[in-house]
Amino acid sequence: MTTKPWHGGELRWDHLGGEWSVLAPGREVAPTGAPCPFCPGDGEDTPPETWRLPGETDATWRVRAVPNRYALSDRHEVIIESPDHDWDLATGTDDEAGAVLFAWQERHRALRHGAAQVVVFRGHGPGAGISVSHPHSQVVGLPVLSAATRRELVAMREHYDRSGRPFAAELLAGELSSGERIVLAEGRTVAFVPFAPASGFEIRIVSARHRADFAAIPRDELGAIARALRLVLSALREELDDPSYHLILHTAPVGLEHVPYLTWSLHVLPRQYVPAGLELASGIPVITSTPEESAKRLRNRLP
Ligand SMILES: [Zn+2]
Structure with a gap:
């Protein structure tokens, strides 16, 4: 039995599944029906702020x-x-989208100390399990590497040792030369539907400037990524009538920010359906649209 204490609860290692489970028995859930705690004004109700991007006056904020x-x-x-x-x-x-990604960079760096990896994610819509509908994302420092992260690390390092190139560079070159799954390519920023997606209409956003650490992206490059993200989310909203989704940042675990074999990426995972029985029974996603067709439909929705 492998366990690790963590903030009042514990992490338990599932030997069969090969992944950690977080046990948080005392965790409260946000009440429903209360005034929005994130809106500025009388109903605002949050713990003391740790960071802000100021607005036009000292009393206001953007993020x-x-x-x-x-x-x-x-x-x-x-x-x-x-x-x-x-x-x-x-x-x-x-x-505005750029300001959100800048906040991700700042808080990712701030929460690294003592963590093995820092995860960043955002949910949109009822299908993403959101308890407060005010637009927000979350940043969590984890004391362990998840098994999924560790598997990815090993695969990326082995690929680099074999070929001398980051896997992401080869993947992107392949996608650009075929073009059939590309949603958007502007300068170095590319959005595509993966060859074998984890959910229908999954979109990945990457840069041809390969970097392990998302937080190290300079401001001008971050602006181009923010624009691509906004455009593909807008296309997705048009095509699927504002679907629920998760947006997840993949970036280097703590201490591996400068390795040559890792590359950050943003993953948009639409949550259109409750997982089917086959998915739960086998762990294999079932996708009802081809990535090539999904990419074409999203391309047609771009301005
Ligand atoms: Zn609000």
């Missing part, structure tokens, strides 16, 4: 970070992406 009141660990923050409750990444400006 802010606070500890998660319903935290899974002592390194669990919420990034409140806008003061506007109805703002959305898909319908905001490039500049």
Whole structure:
């Protein structure tokens, strides 16, 4: 039995599944029906702020970070992406999307100390299990590497040792030369539907400038990535009528920010259906649209 204490709960290692489980028995869940705790004003109710991107005056903010009141660990923050409750990444400006990604960089760096990996994710819509609908993302420092992260690391390192090139560089070259799964390519930023997606209409956003650490991307390059993200989310919203989705950052674990074999990427995973029995029984995703057709439909929705 392998366990590891963690913020009032514990991590238990599942020998059969080969992955950690987080046990958080005392964790409260956010109440429903209360006024929005993230909207500025009288109803605002968050723990003290840890970071903010100031607005035009000292009293205002564009993006802010606070500890998660319903935290899974002592390194669990919420990034409140806008003061506007109805703002959305898909319908905001490039500049606003860039401010959110900048906050991800800042808080990723801030939560690294003592963590094995820092994960960043954002949910949109009821299918993503969101308890507060105000636009927000979350950053969590984990004391262990997940088995999925470790598997990916080993595969990327082995590929690099064999070929002398990062796997992501070869994958991107292949996608660009075929073109059939490309959704958008602007400068060095590329969005594509993966050959074997984990969910229907999955979209990955990558850069031809290969870098392990998302937080090390300079501002001008981050702006181009934010724009691509906004455009593909907007296309997805149009094509699938504002579907629920998860947006997940893949970036280097702590201490591996400078290795040549890893490359960051952003993954948009639509949550259109409850997983089918076959998926739960086998762990194999069932996708009802081909990636080539999905990419074509998304391309047609771009401005
Ligand atoms: Zn709100």
